[in-house]
Amino acid sequence: MIEENRRTAGEDWWSTDIIEMSPGIIRYHGYAIEDLIGKVGFPEMIWLMLRGDLPSAAQASLLSTVLMSSIDHGPQAPSIAIARIASTCGVGINNAMASAANVLGDVHGGAGEQCVALYNAIQARCEAGEDITSATHTELAKLKESGVRYIPGFGHRFHPKDPRAPKLMEVLRATADDSINTHFADIAEEVERQISQGRSRAIPMNVDGATGAIYAALGFPPALCRGLFVLSRSVGIMSHAWEQMQRPERNKGPLPRTETWTYTGHAPRSVEQEGGQP
């Protein structure tokens, strides 16, 4: 009886549709691990874990493309620089990776989440019969009214034109599968066109804007787009952390030792002059 109660208490504590396990049995969404091994690759497995079914060949291929495209952006990217800096502090690879992943947010790497929400809102208007120009205009105006100055997924500090974006739009459009809504490529480009209008320099679609269009086309909800970006960038983070761990540099800061920052505080003063307490 006590044994039975223990078992029930355990079963009532957590419940999940994802994994079923008992001695000698591991099943993901109903598929036995020994059936999946050797037949299903990493992107297919990610899809299965998040969506509950195996993807079509086109869905798996597009997910694989989008994951590989945002892996690394060099030590110019705060996440990568942080992975390297952390490694020079002598911490383990998991600490370096976690430090780096923790800065992926609304401004760096995590903009895909809000970007997909924007694309979905434009798409909903188009499905209701509005044309893409007016649907995009209305949703951009709503964002502006709510105080958003930077449209998520657009603008780049380094690239006047992000080379990843047009190629990703090309791959999205070339994917022929009824389950993939390629209209999101048109939406992303329309947003880029409208926010760049009347400016001397265009505001380019960045990797979050481009991968966001693909995640939206694949039907991933906004919050998962950020999670998938983190998953992809984690590969770059791990590579840089690993490379740096094998180098002799120790305790390396964000600036060369000869460089300092701009001091903007109080002019030099003494405690006696001010008459204050030390």
Ligand SMILES: CC(C)(COP(=O)(O)OP(=O)(O)OC[C@H]1O[C@@H](n2cnc3c(N)ncnc32)[C@H](O)[C@@H]1OP(=O)(O)O)[C@@H](O)C(=O)NCCC(=O)NCCS
């Ligand atoms: C990436 C980002 C931080 C780059 O910013 P930045 O290099 O400081 O860009 P600047 O502030 O110099 O922008 C230059 C001009 O373009 C405008 N601009 C830049 N990004 C913009 C965007 N996403 N939406 C609207 N306008 C934008 C700025 O308002 C500025 O206009 P102004 O000259 O009239 O003042 C910024 O574009 C941004 O926050 N984008 C949204 C978040 C995002 O997608 N992040 C992922 C980056 S990979």
